[in-house]
Amino acid sequence: EDKVVQSPLSLVVHEGDTVTLNCSYEVTNFRSLLWYKQEKKAPTFLFMLTSSGIEKKSGRLSSILDKKELFSILNITATQTGDSAIYLCAEDVGNTPLVFGKGTRLSVIA
């Protein structure tokens, strides 16, 4: 059974649309939740979330964590074709390595 679940698995939108990607996780030994963007090679770090209800923002991307409901969302506003990638969510549970979700594939078409 997957411990970190991302949805949707795949998403196609038009440029300019706003998208919301979802990530749910298990609470055991939770330390932080991380979001990555994967294009061709290694994932690029986007956000690390530790506190509930505090939004992290970087340009058109933002993310928030809900520790009560055990989920996080990644929002991308005014999407561009360069946002097309796989977005990975991972849970840091302390001494054990990160637990990754399977990713959401976002395709932004002109």
Added chain:
Amino acid sequence: EAQVTQNPRYLITVTGKKLTVTCSQNMNHEYMSWYRQDPGLGLRQIYYSMNVEVTDKGDVPEGYKVSRKEKRNFPLILESPSPNQTSLYFCASSLDGLYGYTFGSGTRLTVV
């Protein structure tokens, strides 16, 4: 259960002693990849493989070797480990490298 299995989970070794970290997947995935995770640097790709006998360098291949003799296995080999290879290593597989990644549980390597 569909999974990527890495072994060992934890390893402490000495400089220069060759070691292999194994990675095996049971999903018949074409694509497999190795990453290292270091504080403040995120995940960096070491090597990846698109299919049997096809491997390519990632961003940080120095000091590592890989092989893909069978579809299910993708071992990471450190011929002469050095302390700067102390890191957390992840293996991942995907049907085609485009989506649906499955990560292994990770291997924490310490080279002294």
